[in-house]
Amino acid sequence: MSRPDHVFKLLLVGDAGVGKSSMLLRFTDDTFEEHMASTIGVDFKVKTIRVGELTVKLTIWDTAGQERFRTLTSSYYRGCQGIILVFDLTSQQSLLNIQNWLKEIDVFTAPPEPVKLLVGNKADLPDEREVSDDDALAFARVRGMLYLEASAKTRAGIRQAFEEAVRRILDTP
Numbered sequence: 668m669s670r671p672d673h674v675f676k677l678l679l680v681g682d683a684g685v686g687k688s689s690m691l692l693r694f695t696d697d698t699f700e701e702h703m704a705s706t707i708g709v710d711f712k713v714k715t716i717r718v719g720e721l722t723v724k725l726t727i728w729d730t731a732g733q734e735r736f737r738t739l740t741s742s743y744y745r746g747c748q749g750i751i752l753v754f755d756l757t758s759q760q761s762l763l764n765i766q767n768w769l770k771e772i773d774v775f776t777a778p779p780e781p782v783k784l785l786v787g788n789k790a791d792l793p794d795e796r797e798v799s800d801d802d803a804l805a806f807a808r809v810r811g812m813l814y815l816e817a818s819a820k821t822r823a824g825i826r827q828a829f830e831e832a833v834r835r836i837l838d839t840p
């Protein structure tokens with residue numbers, strides 16, 4: 668493939684177990700593991716996508732399990748254009764904790780501010796769901812984020828989430 672028009676760094680953040688690695692592997696390799704050990708994690712993956720007329724090369728970073736020890740540092744955040752904040756739709760607490768992730772992002776990122784997108788993962792588990800669409804939308808709206816729901820298991824919303832992050836980055840002046 669010819670040279671990309673853009674190269675962007677994206678990050679996935681959110682509590683351990685919400686499905687960040689699963690979303691990344693679904694997007695890049697189209698695989699899903701039902702019993703992925705959440706300690707394994709992935710460092711980063713590279714994927715090139717087309718958005719409209721443009722070719723965009725993405726380097727997408729996952730926390731590789733380090734979020735459990737809250738040892739993410741400024742070097743993880745450095746130079747990123749977009750951050751996908753992930754919570755688990757079956758865990759109200761994982762949405763509340765997004766507030767802490769936003770604080771950390773504030774501390775560790777410098778202008779120009781990265782684009783932030785909120786994703787509720789595990790939409791395939793309606794019976795276990797703890798977070799309604801309305802609650803997630805309201806949470807995102809007051810914090811100036813776009814909200815999408817997804818399922819790494821069924822693929823629903825995964826490609827859309829990454830593409831939307833890219834579109835927002837491209838739209839940022």
Ligand code: GDP
Pocket residue numbers: 681682683684685686687688689690700701702703704705706708788789790791792817818819820821
């Ligand atoms: P991470 O710690 O945030 O990277 O989360 P993982 O990707 O390791 O996922 C934690 C657990 O949730 C694993 O057992 C996954 O199989 C499961 N999981 C991840 N995404 C989904 C999903 O969309 N639906 C369901 N049902 N399970 C998921």
